[in-house]
Amino acid sequence: MKDLALVVVDMLYDFIDGSMACQEADKALRNSLKYIEEETSLTDPDDSGIRSIFPILFVRDSHPANHCSFHEQGGPWPPHCVQDTHGADIHETLAPYAAEDLCFYKGQNPALEQYSGFEGLNPAGQSLSEVLHLMEVKNVLVCGIATEYCVRNTAEDLLKDGFHVYVLKDCLAYVDAEGHTTALAEMEQEGIRLI
Ligand SMILES: [Zn+2]
Numbered sequence: 001m002k003d004l005a006l007v008v009v010d011m012l013y014d015f016i017d018g019s020m021a022c023q024e025a026d027k028a029l030r031n032s033l034k035y036i037e038e039e040t041s042l043t044d045p046d047d048s049g050i051r052s053i054f055p056i057l058f059v060r061d062s063h064p065a066n067h068c069s070f071h072e073q074g075g076p077w078p079p080h081c082v083q084d085t086h087g088a089d090i091h092e093t094l095a096p097y098a099a100e101d102l103c104f105y106k107g108q109n110p111a112l113e114q115y116s117g118f119e120g121l122n123p124a125g126q127s128l129s130e131v132l133h134l135m136e137v138k139n140v141l142v143c144g145i146a147t148e149y150c151v152r153n154t155a156e157d158l159l160k161d162g163f164h165v166y167v168l169k170d171c172l173a174y175v176d177a178e179g180h181t182t183a184l185a186e187m188e189q190e191g192i193r194l195i
Helices: 025-040 128-134 147-160 178-188
Strands: 004-009 057-063 101-107 140-145 164-173
Touching: 004 025, 004 147, 025 057, 025 140, 025 164, 057 147, 128 140, 140 147, 147 164, 147 178, 164 178
Parallel strands: 004 057, 004 140, 057 101, 140 164
Antiparallel strands: none
8 A cells, every 4th residue: 555654543551551441452552563563674674763664643632631521620531641641641662653743632722622633733733634645645544542532533534634544443442342343333334444
């Protein structure tokens, strides 16, 4: 597949083993890493820097402590991914692949819930859509957490923006098993491919 990029959604400690630990998070993490390592192993072994043959972009939930999605503010979730806490960090196994300019932070406004990576911005103020178009990407692979929320919203926004979207179905974790299955079936009907 040419013109390819991988979008990794919310592979952050709070969603893996923290306040919002999701089902199958370990498997999602392990399989994502395996997938990325297989690709990076195709690059020059003498090259000291870690580099994959396609860009890897990271979507990161990043909330102020008083975010509207938290229970204390009447929201649906326990506090999670609070800025500058361990829970908001990318898992250490994936962190070496994360370039800061390819990290897109969402949920930074205390008053806004943002499930889609399209609503996030990198430190330079660019959106995921903007950067993917600048890279002339056509095909986007998506993995991460959680299937029913941030993965789904990100994948749907990618599709609406004209990308071919492929969700790596063995590289997902979820809040609810039934919700995960339903979300996958609906995404497939919309034209998102599961691989
Ligand atoms: Zn959140």
